[in-house]
Amino acid sequence: MNIDTIRHSAAHVMAEAVLSLFPNAKFGIGPSISNGFYYDFELPRSLTTDDIPIITDKMNEIINKDLPFKKEEVNKENARQIFSSQPYKLELIDEIEENMVSLYSQGEFTDLCRGPHVESTGKIKAFKLLSIAGAYWRGDENNQMLQRIYGTAFESKDTLDDYIRKLNEAGKRDHRKLGKELDLFSINEECGSGLVLWHPLGATIRRIIEQFWKDEHLKRGYDILYTPHIAKLGLWKTSGHWKFYRDNMYSPMEVDEEEYIIKPMNCVYHILIYKTRLRSYRELPLRWAELGTVYRYERSGVLHGLSRVRGFTQDDAHIFCRFEQLEDEVVEVLDLALLMIDTFGFNKYKILLSTRPEKYAGTIDMWQKSTDILSIALERKKCAYEIDPGEGVFYGPKIDIKFEDAIGRAWQGPTIQVDFNLPKRFEVTYIGDDGKEQPIAMVHRTVLGSMERFLASLIEHYGGAFPTWLSPVQVTIIPVADRHLNYAYELESNLKKDDIRTEIAHQQGTVNNKIRQAQNRKIPYMLIVGDREMTDTNVSVRLRNGTQKNDIPFSKFKEVITKTIREKGKELNI
RNA sequence: GCCAGCGUAGCUCAGGGGUAGAGCAGCGGUUUCGUAAACCGCCGGUCGAUGGUUCGAAUCCAUUCGCUGGCUCCA
Numbered sequence: 005m006n007i008d009t010i011r012h013s014a015a016h017v018m019a020e021a022v023l024s025l026f027p028n029a030k031f032g033i034g035p036s037i038s039n040g041f042y043y044d045f046e047l048p049r050s051l052t053t054d055d056i057p058i059i060t061d062k063m064n065e066i067i068n069k070d071l072p073f074k075k076e077e078v079n080k081e082n083a084r085q086i087f088s089s090q091p092y093k094l095e096l097i098d099e100i101e102e103n104m105v106s107l108y109s110q111g112e113f114t115d116l117c118r119g120p121h122v123e124s125t126g127k128i129k130a131f132k133l134l135s136i137a138g139a140y141w142r143g144d145e146n147n148q149m150l151q152r153i154y155g156t157a158f159e160s161k162d163t164l165d166d167y168i169r170k171l172n173e174a175g176k177r178d179h180r181k182l183g184k185e186l187d188l189f190s191i192n193e194e195c196g197s198g199l200v201l202w203h204p205l206g207a208t209i210r211r212i213i214e215q216f217w218k219d220e221h222l223k224r225g226y227d228i229l230y231t232p233h234i235a236k237l238g239l240w241k242t243s244g245h246w247k248f249y250r251d252n253m254y255s256p257m258e259v260d261e262e263e264y265i266i267k268p269m270n271c272v273y274h275i276l277i278y279k280t281r282l283r284s285y286r287e288l289p290l291r292w293a294e295l296g297t298v299y300r301y302e303r304s305g306v307l308h309g310l311s312r313v314r315g316f317t318q319d320d321a322h323i324f325c326r327f328e329q330l331e332d333e334v335v336e337v338l339d340l341a342l343l344m345i346d347t348f349g350f351n352k353y354k355i356l357l358s359t360r361p362e363k364y365a366g367t368i369d370m371w372q373k374s375t376d377i378l379s380i381a382l383e384r385k386k387c388a389y390e391i392d393p394g395e396g397v398f399y400g401p402k403i404d405i406k407f408e409d410a411i412g413r414a415w416q417g418p419t420i421q422v423d424f425n426l427p428k429r430f431e432v433t434y435i436g437d438d439g440k441e442q443p444i445a446m447v448h449r450t451v452l453g454s455m456e457r458f459l460a461s462l463i464e465h466y467g468g469a470f471p472t473w474l475s476p477v478q479v480t481i482i483p484v485a486d487r488h489l490n491y492a493y494e495l496e497s498n499l500k501k502d503d504i505r506t507e508i509a510h511q512q513g514t515v516n517n518k519i520r521q522a523q524n525r526k527i528p529y530m531l532i533v534g535d536r537e538m539t540d541t542n543v544s545v546r547l548r549n550g551t552q553k554n555d556i557p558f559s560k561f562k563e564v565i566t567k568t569i570r571e572k573g574k575e576l577n578i
Numbered sequence: 579g580c581c582a583g584c585g586u587a588g589c590u591c592a593g594g595g596g597u598a599g600a601g602c603a604g605c606g607g608u609u610u611c612g613u614a615a616a617c618c619g620c621c622g623g624u625c626g627a628u629g630g631u632u633c634g635a636a637u638c639c640a641u642u643c644g645c646u647g648g649c650u651c652c653a
Contacts, residue, residue: 042648050581050582051581051582052582052583053582053583134647135582135583135647135648136581136582136583136647136648137581137582137647137648137649138580138581138582138648138649139581139648139649139650140580140581140649140650143649143650144649144650145579145580145649145650149580149581149649150581150649151581151582152581152648152649154647154648180645180646184589185589191645193626193643193644193645197643197644197645251651252651252652298653300652300653302651302652303579303580303650303651304579304644305579305580305581305648305649305650306579306649306650306651306652307645308646311653312651312652312653313653316653317653318653319653320653416652416653419653450653452653453653454653455653456653457653458653482612482613483610484610484611484612485610485611485612486610487610488610512609512610513611513615513616514609514610514611514612514615514616515610515611515612515613516611516612516613516614516615516616517611517614517615517616518613518614519612519613519614520613520614520615521614521615522614523614524614530613532612532613534611534612535612536612544612544613546613550613550614552613554612554613
């Protein structure tokens with residue numbers, strides 16, 4: 005039996021249950037969604053979580069009665085009469101093109117519905133209502149807000165339980181929770197919501213990511229720039245941001261009677277640098293990268309840990325090239341982007357090519373040509389991709405890469421965007437081999453997205469247990485008794501000399517307790533040192549995953565961990 | 579921003595009109611320990627903030643800030 009059919013049927017049963025509790029309920033839509041279903045209602049009062057068990061009981065009653073789902077075809081005129089007191093259904097009927105519409109009924113409830121449904125309510129074996137939320141009719145905030153109940157349903161109790169277990173598992177990996185537990189970052193009320201404070205350990209991870217990022221960019225012919233956090237309002241007027249992006253920008257601040265804006269983007273600064281002198285075709289392409297911190301206004305309700313914030317650092321870069329170079333450049337960026345994703349351990353991803361939206365800058369011809377170039381580049385890299393029609397940004401087509409974490413959730417990753425707009429607004433050109441000014445081709449791209457969101461994805465992907473090269477503390481040395489402390493210090497300075505991030509568990513406490521603490525902090529390597537180890541310059545190694553290997557030479561351990569770090573290994577070795 | 583829920587010690591949580599509680603963490607001791615929690619003691623909160631109801635508010639009401647789940651949007 006199709007899972008979507010079960011879920012959609014469960015939505016109808018839920019609607020009947022709600023109808024029995026609120027006879028005047030107005031019904032919106034009730035589809036199945038990727039992990040369950042929902043139904044939207046307009047009700048005389050707000051639902052609370054207390055209503056969930058009541059509705060659940062009612063649904064169980066309906067299911068136990070094993071009522072058949074009956075299908076009926078009527079013409080639209082009849083349908084309008086049947087749903088005369090249901091304004092949302094009437095709106096839906098008006099939008100149906102055919103003259104006949106189908107209705108499905110079970111028990112006391114009839115719904116306008118394309119179907120299909122299970123034969124009878126008894127076929128719904130396992131469901132659970134999950135949450136209540138507000139949702140605008142048709143997702144438009146100018147419309148009435150309806151009340152949505154989310155639920156899920158599965159073929160069997162077992163698969164439902166499995167799903168609930170997975171939800172709990174996801175909760176344990178939540179980067180906000182782990183960020184606090186592992187002391188990686190915080191967001192402070194006094195400081196402001198959506199503004200991230202990076203603690204030493206979180207900052208260490210970020211520093212390692214940034215170092216890797218810089219090294220890879222330098223290898224690939226990028227230059228790294230730094231630009232200011234504010235700029236005069238006029239600049240943002242020229243760029244068009246003040247007109248089109250103002251909702252996401254902070255209010256101007258006054259400096260010497262001149263208005264300045266805190267930057268929501270880095271691109272305009274890079275253009276200014278480009279324009280400081282004439283550029284020859286010979287020096288193209290220019291690849292300019294910046295870890296640029298930008299500030300964007302986000303409505304309070306959308307902020308979420310590190311993944312949706314108001315100040316964030318983009319791993320931004322702009323490529324200025326000749327149009328003929330675009331294809332090669334995009335191939336290069338794809339190569340870099342895929343390397344990044346792979347190195348950080350994401351092995352599942354989806355590539356989307358977004359095409360021209362309804363409102364667009366540039367000409368149809370430019371759009372066509374650049375979209376073609378993007379798809380040719382994708383084919384050259386042998387990347388499977390899907391077209392996302394009309395989802396391009398107004399200034400140009402783009403490639404988005406969405407990667408999946410360890411528990412199957414999708415994250416917005418690299419994005420490569422062609423821009424027809426800014427080069428025109430700023431008159432960005434180069435001098436061609438004919439001595440004449442030519443329009444530049446400009447690409448915006450990030451390969452991680454933002455440091456904040458990327459760290460969120462890493463934390464959840466690894467559940468806080470980072471591969472060794474990223475672990476903020478790579479080794480903790482646990483002396484069995486105080487008389488082993490000096491040996492521990494010796495090992496520590498030896499490891500630190502080679503940039504292996506090492507700590508000594510020198511606090512008061514038993515060996516067991518120190519191990520427990522190291523485990524909770526998800527430190528990959530624990531070195532237990534006591535009398536035995538000290539006499540032979542050995543260490544006993546315990547890995548975060550519980551495996552242990554006793555009395556191995558320290559030099560051997562160091563060799564193994566050094567190799568693991570150098571190779572950015574995802575597994576723990578010893 | 580809108581709808582709903584939640585804010586009690588650094589953390590996790592109990593209490594729910596009559597003098598603020600526990601565990602962990604921290605601090606001071608004792609213990610010197612062999613692969614996931616040694617023992618004793620101490621410190622710690624104007625119960626998110628403001629206003630109101632009340633003899634009395636952490637508890638009830640209003641406003642506000644923050645967080646959570648959605649809607650919408652996105653790096």
